[in-house]
Amino acid sequence: MNWLVPLVVALPLFSAGLALTQASRPRVQAIISITTISLVLIDAIWMLALVDAGPLVLNVGEWNAPVGIALVVDRLSALMLVVSSVVLLGVLLYSVSQGTSMERRDSRTPVSVFHPTYLVLAAGVGNAFISGDLFNIYVAFEILLGASFVLITLGATGERIRAGTIYVVVSLASSILFLTALALIYAATGTLTLATLAERLPELPVGTQTVLQVMLLLGFGIKAAIFPLSAWLPDSYPTAPAPVTAVFAGLLTKVGIYAIIRTQVLLFPANDALDDVLIVLSILTMVIGILGAVAQNDLKRLLSFTLVSHIGYMLFGIAIANQVGLAATIFYVAHHITVQTALFLVAGWIEQRGGTTSLDELGGLAKLAPMLAVVFFVPAMNLAGIPPLSGFMGKVGLLQAAADAATPLAYAAIAAGLLTSLLTLYAIVKAWNKAFWQSSPKPLPTVRIRRGMIGAATAIVGASTAITLVAGPLYAYATSAARDLTLRTPYINAVLVDGERGEGESAEVAGTEGSDGSEGSGSEGSGSESETGSGSQGQEDDDE
């Protein structure tokens, strides 16, 4: 069944091209993209059911693992794919129903690029989750960054260009760091396949390992918005159209977190000193992020700051570096993707209803739009971690992991986590009071909100709340995903079936280069990887 794997990338890319040919017919475009994302969702759910028996591996073009690119879906990837497809579909439905108003405002866009770009973004996100090759992850990042650049500057108004400039330059800097790390890793090990790297990197001197690990963390840390590298996020996200902000907030930072989990756990052996640094960074991310949120007067900016702050929780789980922590992180990522997206969609709804997201100008929404109030209140409380909602369970899991680790730093992280949770509640309640309870400074316009928007936003809120209902099975799933990750062997053995290369043997390779794979470590055996680059490039061409 491994033909299911590449569909998450191939389908959206193909449809992106198709949607571009239908540029003058927005309705057809919408149908194309909704169908595609739905198919991807079905595909992802199907894979989620299959990975219980073991990771799905596809060797692209029948070139086996260390030679070609492997696409791997293990438990973690499958879960991420399902959650991201749900969110992508929800946001797509929201933006389609908001559609006309958005398009009219952005009528200066020469081609209607939203749908094609959105599909390319979906392909990039999917590719990042299924790559079994470090360079392929780089290409996936570039695909989704390219798409996100277009989406964040949609319509090219002055404000969006200003915010977009910062976003683009920072993203490019992080890509360059990542590429440098790739070059150094290739120089040190002679391979970029994750499974082979997992075997070779631990053989390197500790100093070299640490340098490579820090380089990768820097690159991913910028994407995930970890504290000293997070300043770009609250400034650039809020200016984009509401659905775009929602999908960025939900997915893009989590792709960075996913990459950190994947590389930290699979590639590098435990490194206590670095883990301590990560815990300190996670504490700083949580506390400074939320202090930023408390000071905000604008709902979208406030939510962006809570996003940064809650990235700290996920980093905290990774830095604790035990299985309980990892399981809690995986659960938390799934929870946070849905809840953050839901909140940004509701913020978009508030913006339409009240004409602004400034908390000083909003007011009285609880009476005017009771439905909106409920839909805002539930995910907001979920974000703050009020029991019995899923945010509470994720946080309890993280605190438990830290208590298991029982180091002074871990206790400090527990304190910071609780403080952050409290301050999140404070910030959210402040926003609630201002927007929903206080009387409005001036009468709000009467706007009819489209049914589709309400439906889509409510559906995402429902999905984020539903995580609470399936928390038991989901937590069990996250725990087994974390077990697979910490064991490392399920992943490596699935990709390198007999320990050296992928299943079977390419006929031509068997005779001449068979010896080269068996030599194991060192930079030998790397030359046979040529497929990596050219394969990735094929995808890149689609991106342009």
Add this chain to the structure above:
Amino acid sequence: MIVSEMTPNLVLVILIGILVATGVYLLLERSLTRILIGVALIGNGVNLLLLVAGGAAGAPPLVGESEEPMADPVPQALILTAIVITLGFTAFILAMAYRSWQLHGHDEVQDDVEDRRVAKRTEEGALDARADDASVNAAMEALTVRDETEDEDNEQSEGGAR
């Protein structure tokens, strides 16, 4: 057989250093055009780094079967991909710089809205205090330095961000 000589060529290493250093310098500039050149320079520097990562030069590329030393083709494939990506993003930054020039008459990266707000608040605070305190003077000085891109679109963009 693949050449696995890993002692890099010193000239290339120095060149990489120069390219990346100038690139970083330009990346820290305010004008988008300079940032663009900086990105291109760093990009080329990193591409060379990838080339160095592939081992010594001089051997023929991997063609067919041979017992002779062969160059590692992977880094070249990686570089090609990286070049394509850099090309795409260069085009995007150019378009953005042009749009910025259309809108504002310059292509400078503007200050964070939050920074400006904090700066404004500091300014008000400083005026209130009117103190001949050195730190306030320093803050005022910082303000005048930071103001270089504040222009008439300030109000408009500020309104948009709220």
